[in-house]
Amino acid sequence: MTTPPSTNLPTCSVADKPARAGALYALLMALALGLIFSALLFDRPADILRGLMVILGAPCNLLTDYFALAGVGAALANSGIMVLLSVGLIALCRAEISGMVVSSVFMVAGFSLFGKNPLNALPLILGVAFYSWTHQQHLRDNLPAALLGTCLGPMVSQVAFAMGLPKALGLPLGMLAGFVAGVMLMPLSRHLLAFHKGYNIYNIGFTAGIIGSVFVALLRAFGVNIPSQSLVAFGNNGPISVLLYGSFLLLLIVGLYENGWSLKGYNNILRFEGPTPVNFLTTAGLGPVFINMALLGLITTSAVLLVGGELNGPVVGGIFGVVGFGAAGKNPHNYLPVMAGCLLMGVLQIQDIHASPAVLAALFSSTLSPISGRYGPLAGMMAGVLHMAVVGNVGVLHAGLNLYNNGFAGGFVAGAFLPILDCLELIAQRRQSDGLPE
Numbered sequence: 001m002t003t004p005p006s007t008n009l010p011t012c013s014v015a016d017k018p019a020r021a022g023a024l025y026a027l028l029m030a031l032a033l034g035l036i037f038s039a040l041l042f043d044r045p046a047d048i049l050r051g052l053m054v055i056l057g058a059p060c061n062l063l064t065d066y067f068a069l070a071g072v073g074a075a076l077a078n079s080g081i082m083v084l085l086s087v088g089l090i091a092l093c094r095a096e097i098s099g100m101v102v103s104s105v106f107m108v109a110g111f112s113l114f115g116k117n118p119l120n121a122l123p124l125i126l127g128v129a130f131y132s133w134t135h136q137q138h139l140r141d142n143l144p145a146a147l148l149g150t151c152l153g154p155m156v157s158q159v160a161f162a163m164g165l166p167k168a169l170g171l172p173l174g175m176l177a178g179f180v181a182g183v184m185l186m187p188l189s190r191h192l193l194a195f196h197k198g199y200n201i202y203n204i205g206f207t208a209g210i211i212g213s214v215f216v217a218l219l220r221a222f223g224v225n226i227p228s229q230s231l232v233a234f235g236n237n238g239p240i241s242v243l244l245y246g247s248f249l250l251l252l253i254v255g256l257y258e259n260g261w262s263l264k265g266y267n268n269i270l271r272f273e274g275p276t277p278v279n280f281l282t283t284a285g286l287g288p289v290f291i292n293m294a295l296l297g298l299i300t301t302s303a304v305l306l307v308g309g310e311l312n313g314p315v316v317g318g319i320f321g322v323v324g325f326g327a328a329g330k331n332p333h334n335y336l337p338v339m340a341g342c343l344l345m346g347v348l349q350i351q352d353i354h355a356s357p358a359v360l361a362a363l364f365s366s367t368l369s370p371i372s373g374r375y376g377p378l379a380g381m382m383a384g385v386l387h388m389a390v391v392g393n394v395g396v397l398h399a400g401l402n403l404y405n406n407g408f409a410g411g412f413v414a415g416a417f418l419p420i421l422d423c424l425e426l427i428a429q430r431r432q433s434d435g436l437p438e
Helices: 016-042 045-056 066-070 072-093 099-111 118-134 139-161 167-196 203-221 237-258 266-270 286-306 313-327 332-348 356-375 377-398 405-433
Strands: none
Touching: 016 045, 016 072, 016 099, 016 237, 016 286, 045 066, 045 072, 066 072, 066 313, 072 099, 072 118, 072 139, 099 139, 099 313, 118 139, 118 167, 139 167, 139 203, 167 203, 167 405, 203 377, 203 405, 237 286, 237 313, 266 286, 286 313, 286 332, 286 356, 313 356, 332 356, 332 377, 356 377, 356 405, 377 405
8 A cells, every 4th residue: 555655654552552552542532522512503492303313214215315304403413423423432442542443434424315224323433333343354444334334324224214124124134134235235345446546535425336236126026116316405604604614613722732733743744645445543643634625624514615506414414424535535636636626617617506416426425535636637637537436326326315315426536547547657657768748
């Protein structure tokens, strides 16, 4: 795996690990409690509770914005509860909080605003746990896959609540479907990683897309069709932007404090080329990671507002996803060219670039950031162009049951684009060795 230059990279001594773990636990707990407290700013406790019940019983396939479905307060509370459960699972497994674990928890937080909830996430986690047990592995070693694999939560909810089955039958069948999908995630994700060679950060999304597509194909073969969903909220930009900017500025201050009020070590993150997975916590340190996450949050929030997008559940979830992977592969240097290509394609397509699907594609195109880091900004822009073209055409395969649709699309883009980039690079190297202009 290609990594940043290793000279003078900070290391974490045994004495440093408890302090780092404490700071990371504090970050994740602050995220959970902040979401729950913010929920109370939007709705009364009774309304939040009613909204949570609505979320638990909804089909939840893309795009089901919990802001619109159950209220902003209930959506934020659901997200906070899911983060608390994730932190509890980390503690129960005694897992080290790596960059991927931080990223996974932030993805859980984001997608719990539009698709995930405790009921549909549990069977998938149990499936990964069962796979780990049968293969004599610790769940803590597969914890990122368990958390990220909850992207197939709508599969559970769809069978349980949207197929017309009695609840006494639908709920157990939905749980069984999620459990089986969870068991399949680990072996398939390791196999499919070779297809894009780690240049698609959301490899679990690619894997879940394959599983979801096969599941939907089986349903369609028996005459069961899953209707498309597009439920998004409007009009929350003011209060949500205040919450996001306030949170990211606070994280930036904490990062600068942890880093001695300097940017020392941040260059180790910016120099990352790819592929993933990578743990910025070990290659750069705690302070630079917090700074990177905060900057990504400020950039993406500003970008959404500048293009006239709505800060609804899916879009805020997309921002959380970018921020989380600021600990495991993304930085402004490798992400901005991909976003630029995605937005350019949106304009060329003469489509509503302000609409949530286009904004989401621009945010989650960051899954292809390692291409920009490895092959340069022009390649990153081309990857963004291709991503915008592909992402709108693959969701029909899994009917929205895979929440990480952009990770699914990113797998195809990276797998098809990398051989071309490698070929062009080889040609350039041969011309250079022959003394010819590149």
